[in-house]
Each structure stands twice: as structure tokens, then as C-alpha cells.
Amino acid sequence: MSRKEITVLEDLLSSNKKIAREIREHLTSRGILTVNLLSSPGSGKTSLLERIAEILWPEHRLAVIEGDIETDLDASRIKARGVPAWQITTGGACHLEARMIARLLAEIPEETEFLFIENVGNLVCPAAYDLGENLRLVLLSIPEGEDKPLKYPKAFLTAHCLVITKIDLLPHIPFDLEKTKREARKINPQLAIFTTSARTGEGIRELVDYLFQQRERWLKSHA
DSSP states (O other), X not given: OOHHHHHHHHHHHHHHHHHHHHHHHHHHHTTOEEEEEEOOTTSOHHHHHHHHHHHHTTTSOEEEEEEESSOSHHHHHHHTTTOOEEEEXXXXXXXXXXXXXXXXXXXXXXTOOEEEEEOOSOSSGGGGOOXXXXXXXXXXXXXXXXXXXXXXXXXXXXOSEEEEEOGGGGGGSOXXXXXXXXXXXXXXXXXXXXXXXXXXXXXXXXXXXXXXXXXXXXXXXXX
């Protein structure tokens, strides 16, 4: 990579950080906890959000921003549950950027308590871009294999929480659950870890309780 390319990348990340900081300040002032979901394609991000919506909506208000290279399929699934959702199609970019989120801030309903951002399916690029979130979740599904923390350490290092999905498949697929947890915590000792199944509902309530705790903690620290 040439010096010019490095400088351009540094400028992009610096600009992204500035916008992300403004997003975080704006949404926090409105009492909204923003959660950025990172994972490989097919790990179950949208299914997890559907299950979370079953518990939260409509007593607690949430909104979802979906990121994909093409189509509005994921946003349509969330909207079908009555939850406000917006689709960002990147047209080829492998990640969302803060400027894309900033364009939607005025549309997020005032009563929103949780804003979920489902990033483009990718464990590499999205890890480098702050979207103004308060909380970053990295998802790892049982079928993906247990080597992802070692192969993609930045995604796990920058996350607050690891959500292991499709745990109902554990009896059928070779996967060392405890080894995966150990290796993830070697990278990030502070990582909270949940095991979940969108199919059976296992672990979803515990994850939702964690989200409420984090929202309360965040808002108190910024009161």
C-alpha cells in the first residue's frame, strides 16, 4: 500500500470517527441505546433481531437499520413485525459507515429506546468503522466453526459481547463451545458471552436483560 493510500484511509477513518461521535452524543441525549451487530453472512443477525422484537415490541420501542450490499429483504422482515426499519444498500461496499447512519437520524421515532444496526455480513471491514454505537455485538454461529476468533481477532477485540447463535445445532455439528469461549476471551477478556437459538428461543431473554442493563448503565453514566 502506497503512502497516498494510507493517508486517504486515515482521513476516511478520522472523518468517520467524528461523525460517529456526533451520532452517539445525539442518540444518547435522546435516551437511545445503539447496538451494532457484526458477523459473517448467514450467522442469524436478522433472526436474532426478530426474536428480540418478540420480547420487546410494542411495550418497549426499538428501531432497526439494516445494511446489505443489495435488496431490502432483511428490512422487510423486521417491518413485518411492526418495527420501524430502514434498509441501507451499499452497492458493493463491505461495511456501513457513520455518514450512512447520520442520514437517518431524523427519521428515528422519538420514543425509541433501542436502535439496532445490522451491519453488512463481514467480519473484516465493519470492525474498523465506528457507527456511533454504544454497544457492539459480534455473532458467531455454530455452523461457522470455532476458529473465527483466531482468524478475525479485531471483530472480537472491538466487541462488548459475543453472541453464539444456532446453539440448537450443537449436538449435530463438531464445535468445541468452551474452547471458542476461551479463545474469544484471550482476545478480549471483558467480552460478555451468550449462547442463543432463534429457532427455540434459548438464551434470548438473557441477552435482552443484558441489553436493558447496558442501557441503564450507559444512560446513568451520561446523565
